[in-house]
Amino acid sequence: MKKEIITTFLISASILGTMAIAKPVKADSIKGVVTTKNMARLYNNEGKLIGNRALANNTPWVTDQRIDLNGVGSVYRVATNEFVKASDVELQHGQASAGTVKVGNNGALVYSYSDGRYTAADNKLSVGSMWKYSRVDNADGKTWYQIATDMWINSNDATKYNGLEVENTGTATIAYASDVGLDLWQGFGNDKVATGRKLANGTSWKFFDKVVDFNGDAWYEIGSNQWISGAFTKIHNDKFTQSAAQVWDPNYAAVKADKKTAIYSDGNFNSATNSSIDAGKIEQVVSTVLTGNTIWYEKSDGGWLPSTAVSEISVKRSPVSLNGKTRSEVIEEIVNVAKQQLGKPYVWNGKGPNNFDCSGLMQYVFRQVTGQNIGGWTVPQESAGTKVSVNQLERGDLVFWGNAGATYHVGLYLGNNQYLNALKPGTNVKIDSISNSFKPSFGVRIFY
Numbered sequence: 001m002k003k004e005i006i007t008t009f010l011i012s013a014s015i016l017g018t019m020a021i022a023k024p025v026k027a028d029s030i031k032g033v034v035t036t037k038n039m040a041r042l043y044n045n046e047g048k049l050i051g052n053r054a055l056a057n058n059t060p061w062v063t064d065q066r067i068d069l070n071g072v073g074s075v076y077r078v079a080t081n082e083f084v085k086a087s088d089v090e091l092q093h094g095q096a097s098a099g100t101v102k103v104g105n106n107g108a109l110v111y112s113y114s115d116g117r118y119t120a121a122d123n124k125l126s127v128g129s130m131w132k133y134s135r136v137d138n139a140d141g142k143t144w145y146q147i148a149t150d151m152w153i154n155s156n157d158a159t160k161y162n163g164l165e166v167e168n169t170g171t172a173t174i175a176y177a178s179d180v181g182l183d184l185w186q187g188f189g190n191d192k193v194a195t196g197r198k199l200a201n202g203t204s205w206k207f208f209d210k211v212v213d214f215n216g217d218a219w220y221e222i223g224s225n226q227w228i229s230g231a232f233t234k235i236h237n238d239k240f241t242q243s244a245a246q247v248w249d250p251n252y253a254a255v256k257a258d259k260k261t262a263i264y265s266d267g268n269f270n271s272a273t274n275s276s277i278d279a280g281k282i283e284q285v286v287s288t289v290l291t292g293n294t295i296w297y298e299k300s301d302g303g304w305l306p307s308t309a310v311s312e313i314s315v316k317r318s319p320v321s322l323n324g325k326t327r328s329e330v331i332e333e334i335v336n337v338a339k340q341q342l343g344k345p346y347v348w349n350g351k352g353p354n355n356f357d358c359s360g361l362m363q364y365v366f367r368q369v370t371g372q373n374i375g376g377w378t379v380p381q382e383s384a385g386t387k388v389s390v391n392q393l394e395r396g397d398l399v400f401w402g403n404a405g406a407t408y409h410v411g412l413y414l415g416n417n418q419y420l421n422a423l424k425p426g427t428n429v430k431i432d433s434i435s436n437s438f439k440p441s442f443g444v445r446i447f448y
Helices: 011-017 325-341 358-370 377-384
Strands: 027-036 040-043 049-055 060-069 073-079 084-085 089-093 097-104 108-114 118-124 130-139 142-148 153-154 159-160 164-168 168-174 182-186 193-199 206-207 209-213 218-221 226-229 233-240 253-257 260-262 274-278 282-293 294-299 304-305 311-312 385-389 397-403 409-415 417-423 430-433 442-444
Touching: 040 193, 060 084, 060 089, 084 358, 089 108, 097 142, 168 209, 206 218, 218 311, 233 282, 260 304, 294 311, 325 358, 325 409, 325 417, 358 377, 358 409, 377 409
Parallel strands: none
Antiparallel strands: 027 060, 027 089, 040 049, 040 084, 060 073, 073 084, 097 130, 097 159, 108 118, 108 153, 130 142, 142 153, 164 209, 168 206, 168 233, 182 193, 182 226, 209 218, 218 226, 253 282, 253 311, 260 274, 282 294, 294 304, 385 442, 397 409, 397 442, 409 417, 417 430
């Protein structure tokens, strides 16, 4: 007998007619794969044990029929005149799908599957544990995830986890959201479902989990599977580790104190407050400004820190996906979408579609084409690709003005010394030419 998961059984009616199968109580014609749960013995069509033959544990076998053999019980046919007990295998059902689920606050019951039904086992998975799944099924109004042979958990107890978990807890204050407030979601990323609830600007919420999803968006969990976008928040961290700071975030950069330093109320040394941070403390920052030779970092929860006392933590975004298209196709789509924004007014913090600031325009254009977030302001956008010099710029690159870590303007390079940008209040989105009077500092190539 040959073990082939892609084998199909082509048995003619005449052959089937001559098979001496003991009168089955029930016969079901199926097409699928069974996976052994242990070392499984084989039986012939008369219900007799086949000597010196068995199927290894956790191996898949194609089957085309399930029957009840007298004296043996329910069996699956895995080859002509060779059968395995149904109790020794699991019939694969549902759809092949790979991903990760995270167990909720009540733990997760583990189920086995047989005869079209899920039955709870005695064991339960611990709160917050994460499990890879290989198949999914929909039954009884739930989504079921197969995490091991004959081990399933369902969507009542676990949620799909389509992002990178960040070791971070603290308080998120809603800021910059629309007048109606910020959406509260069940789940996050592509799997989020609207709850219909809005959180008002100025309200603060404790969060106990943070995720950056595979689209590059940051999310904070403020209740059991209740999530908010990080795009409209100010964050005060209770726990924010070095490893958390090294995860690219579309909304924040991070710095680490080289020595104890005062917190300043503004970006200058004449504004020291009575508050300070100790050496080794890690802080998230929401903006930067260059004054003389000093970069000033604005903390996410207020106050400023100078580059004479802190160092920026280096990060890099995972590659932005081409989604099955060629690099040139995506770049041309990005240029075309960018040109569709020409003439729209500059508005500080404008993210589109009706108005933009410089970084909001770049974020919007790349999101429209790729579905992914390259960052909400210039510093995260600096690390959304690979840095290149101005004389290496290519069509579709981001082009920046200012020191790395403190850039103050960004545009889209079109080629032929031209770039598209939203420059400043009182202007509209336009195409400009690189000049010595306003020469960019470097570029970033999103796609290689």
